Amino acid sequence: MELKQYAFKPFNKDTAFETWIKSEGIPILREFVVRDVRTVEVGPWARTGGKGAWLMLNTAADQTATTPYVCEIPPGRSLEPEKHMYEEMIFILDGVGATEVWVDEKKKRTFEWGPGSLFAAPLNTWHRLTNGSGQKPARFLALTNAPAVFNLYHNTKFVFENPFVFDDRYEDEESEYFSGKGEQKPGRVWDSNFIADVSRVALHDWKERGPSARNVEIELAHNTIAGHISEGRPCVYRKAHRHGPGAFIYILEGTGYSLMWPEGKPMKRYDWGVGSLFTPPNRWFHQHFTTSKDPVKRLAMKAWGQKYPIGGWELLDKPTDDGGDMIEYENEDPLVRRMYEEELKKSGVTLQMPPVNYKKRA
Numbered sequence: 001m002e003l004k005q006y007a008f009k010p011f012n013k014d015t016a017f018e019t020w021i022k023s024e025g026i027p028i029l030r031e032f033v034v035r036d037v038r039t040v041e042v043g044p045w046a047r048t049g050g051k052g053a054w055l056m057l058n059t060a061a062d063q064t065a066t067t068p069y070v071c072e073i074p075p076g077r078s079l080e081p082e083k084h085m086y087e088e089m090i091f092i093l094d095g096v097g098a099t100e101v102w103v104d105e106k107k108k109r110t111f112e113w114g115p116g117s118l119f120a121a122p123l124n125t126w127h128r129l130t131n132g133s134g135q136k137p138a139r140f141l142a143l144t145n146a147p148a149v150f151n152l153y154h155n156t157k158f159v160f161e162n163p164f165v166f167d168d169r170y171e172d173e174e175s176e177y178f179s180g181k182g183e184q185k186p187g188r189v190w191d192s193n194f195i196a197d198v199s200r201v202a203l204h205d206w207k208e209r210g211p212s213a214r215n216v217e218i219e220l221a222h223n224t225i226a227g228h229i230s231e232g233r234p235c236v237y238r239k240a241h242r243h244g245p246g247a248f249i250y251i252l253e254g255t256g257y258s259l260m261w262p263e264g265k266p267m268k269r270y271d272w273g274v275g276s277l278f279t280p281p282n283r284w285f286h287q288h289f290t291t292s293k294d295p296v297k298r299l300a301m302k303a304w305g306q307k308y309p310i311g312g313w314e315l316l317d318k319p320t321d322d323g324g325d326m327i328e329y330e331n332e333d334p335l336v337r338r339m340y341e342e343e344l345k346k347s348g349v350t351l352q353m354p355p356v357n358y359k360k361r362a
């Protein structure tokens with residue numbers, strides 16, 4: 001379809017990104033925790049040819065880096081082809097289908113996907129998603145860094161009709177690009193362009209975060225935005241940490257809750273289960289707890305990775321006592337552990353962590 005240049009007005013109280021998503025005419029969810037993105041109501045989306053909803057969680061200040069959306073492809077249909085100057089990472093929630101990617105129309109590459117697939121069309125390449133089922137809709141969750149791009153350039157022609165080719169990220173000749181191949185890198189990183197099923201990616205120990213913490217960091221398509229898959233075993237919990245905005249957590253398996261709080265303010269508790277999505281607000285501490293008897297698996301889609309870092313990474317595993325952003329167990333509010341112990345009692349199990357000698361709190 002033909003894209004109309006959107007006329008951004010100066011001195012608007014909304015950001016350019018927010019102005020633009022309002023113009024799209026699809027639902028905009030503004031919840032703190034989306035209980036289940038698999039059942040979020042989606043509306044007809046003329047630009048994409050599918051149905052969708054933007055997920056504008058928390059406040060605009062928490063959405064300066066990245067914003068997700070949900071999209072449904074009707075049975076037997078394809079979305080409109082598109083290319084854009086923002087990065088996008090796609091996670092398949094439900095359904096099967098295929099994606100075509102190209103720079104030159106005569107050299108299209110196609111790969112197939114199913115539930116649990118994670119991939120990214122390289123920056124500003126043409127791509128088109130097709131539902132492989134004639135009966136059921138296919139639904140995906142996408143993370144974009146569109147807010148950063150819209151707010152900087154506030155020009156839809158620049159974003160959607162830009163002829164620049166990022167040949168440092170992708171060339172039509174790269175026949176293996178979406179084959180699922182990848183490389184293991186230091187820092188628990190899996191560097192690839194296509195993951196058939198996120199639940200099958202090998203996890204690695206992450207001792208700094210606490211007993212039995214395991215995860216894998218995901219880099220896709222030479223993007224700045226990245227992801228990770230984390231496991232949260234029951235009866236143990238990780239240390240709290242904080243960072244800037246732009247990390248969205250999707251629950252793949254299990255149930256539990258998160259504590260989140262801005263420094264010096266009371267903790268708030270948010271319960272979640274499979275399909276839930278939330279984003280810790282800018283610089284809020286957050287800490288996740290598993291209440292199901294099987295481990296929780298989380299997929300994080302976030303504004304930053306390790307391949308093309310944007311800063312702040314070095315503070316994540318550094319204790320707050322040393323100027324970092326991670327709270328050691330002995331610095332934690334004792335309420336954190338007490339609450340989890342109470343929670344575990346309900347299922348007849350007990351905490352499997354050594355006792356803590358709490359430091360005197362200032």
Ligand SMILES: [Fe+2]
Pocket residue numbers: 241242243247280286
């Ligand atoms: Fe985090």
